[in-house]
Amino acid sequence: MATAETSLAGIAAKPIRRASFRRRETSAFYGFLSPWLLGFVVLTSVPLVLAFAMSFSNLTTVNLHTNLRYVGTDNYVRAYHDHEMWYSMQRTVILMVTLVPLWIVTQLALAMILDAGIRFLGLWRTIFYLAVVIPAVSKAFIWKAIADPDGGLVNRIVRVLGGRGDTDWLLDHPTGTLIALLVWGGAGVGMLIFLAGLKSIPQELYEVARIDGASAIRRFTSITLPLLTPVIMFQLVWGLVGAANVYVEPILLSSGLQQGLGSSVPVENVTFNLYALQRIFGDGDFGYGAAIAWIFVLFLLIVTALVFWSGRFWVFYGREQHGR
């Protein structure tokens, strides 16, 4: 009887222990999450809301105590009529639609090279990932040296190939040079993510396909690509947001870092983000800059939503495997 009682007590105690375990798990979860959550709220969410309020004011660097007032939607109306803002958005869209496909193709290609079991894998992995480790400033200076019109590597190669080799790449082709820098600099991280995706594809699928006589191209298009679509979706969203947020590299690639905030950035490389930055810290026009920044947020939300929506039609999440 005593045994039965003990056993019953044990059974009764189990849910309590489970609940307590769950509570501990939940506490631990929020405990670990809280530093990020706190940072997100204090440094991102609250400022975003306050910036939204600021976008309805005429705040500048000098008028907080003298002439600050509510201006309604004036800043947004002004932005609507601001041709330069639309031009910077156009340049940003160009950057997004060229950079993201180039990133995805390059990253996937590098990942496939590493996944193919080549010799000196560690060495190649290091070489491919090296650009990620190099600070942005150094990367930009390396690229400036490569693109230098006088003694730069690119012009030397052009000369060897019989061309004139006197192109000023940073001035004559600023966006192309910027894209090249960004593709090189941003390939490493995406490569690792694609590599993880490739490693997760069951090898049996390839074996079966080989037995069925599928060519390498067929295996890539029918197995690799469909099973990588969730990773591609992630890379697409990540890439679009990353490309839209570019503003440091155009400044670093410009000729004079001492000449104000990106003053000497060629107009073709003035991205939407940089344009907002110049309005805020160049003109000291905080209210207007905040409005532009919020237009940028809305633009990114729409683009991201469209990408997620389009995922319904091309992203394969493997549900069929579970009989659905």
Added chain:
Amino acid sequence: MTKPPEDSGISRREFLRGAAGVAGSLAVGSLVGPELAAAIPRRRLAPTKVVFMGQELTKDLITEFEAAHPNISLEVLNWDSGRFQAMMAAGQPPDVWRTQAPLVPQWASRGQLLDLDPYFKASDLIHPADLTPANDYYRYKGGKIGVGPRYGMVKDWSPDETVWVRTDLFRRTGIDVPGPTDRWTYDDLWEIALKLKKKNPSLKWILDVANSYTWIDRHVMVQLASIGKSLYPKDFSRINLTKNPAAMEAFRYSFRYAQRKMALGPENPNKNGWSGPDFIAGKVAMTQYGYWFLGMHTGQAKASANSRLLTAPIWKGGKRLDPTITATGWVISGKTSNPDAAWTLFEWYMGGKPARDRAGIGWGVPAQLSLFDRLPTQTAVQRNAKKTLLHELPTSKVTLQFNPNLIGLEDNTAVASAYLKYIGTAAKGKLSFEDFMKKVEADTNRAIEVGKRG
């Protein structure tokens, strides 16, 4: 019903002001990087703490100051334009900061600087009668620079239209080097530049025009002032450029150097962003810098032996004019909670031992006339520079009228920013000079509108 006392609540205006202040400090941080949110300094904890932003106060100077003033501690922030702007917008500027002449009117006209007249009057270290005219850039009253209360002073200065030349590059090509006090014009300068370019085709930079264009409008303002013209109308409501033939001619003059790829700028860049190191290395033939550039020659034997400071060229039909266009100095915030402590730092740096030490190293002309006898004369280049300087001093007593509606910039004005933005395209011929100037005018007027609104 009892009406609540007026000071019992917060008005809508005060609320908006407070929200904007917080937004200025936090929101901008989120938009352009969390480092800016962290950049807003905590409000002073100690009543005698002074926050300074600039690059003058070295560790040794800080130690020296704090030892001499144990009741005042310094918080020194390295100069960072974005951080400074965020602090200003948030209503928490540093107590004391470094600045240049064109930026002073934007703050002085909006009551953001401390009137230092009472402090100057009571000072044992700095006497207003001893101050050089360059200090007048820190006076402002009723829309005019150079009159009214003093809001700051220069740490040092120079007549900035003088030209440093590399005599070795001149001699190598058989071109005569003008004497240190020879009278010459901008046309002469152009002719010399053309000859240098022709005989030194491999020389990448012949003349640095206006510190790689960052001071382009200031140079043009001097050229225009010499013929009695201006870039701005009296109310500073716009910039007069495309319908101002004199201004167009002045800008066109500088633009010609860019077109021929003789200048230093976005169309023909160097790695440093300014011509100093390349001039010292003998890679730039001429650079239009003031006496202060003498400091760059310290310890550079070859450069010192081959460098000469020439007088300011004269603009077509104009009189000899060579004012400072930078007037780098310090101001004190009108919002400082410790004005006396802030002044103590200011007075010590501007009138104490640091000022005496600075006067003897060649990095600028002292702010006080009484320190002129400390100008260095040990080397030939120092003696030459002093000779040219003394020749220029009578022509330097002009105070340019910078536009108080141009706000928020660091070292270059909105005009220079716009110039830098389009010069690359224009110099390549992808934009006509007229269209280039139209764009500069439009960008500047947009910036002026911002200043007028706020």
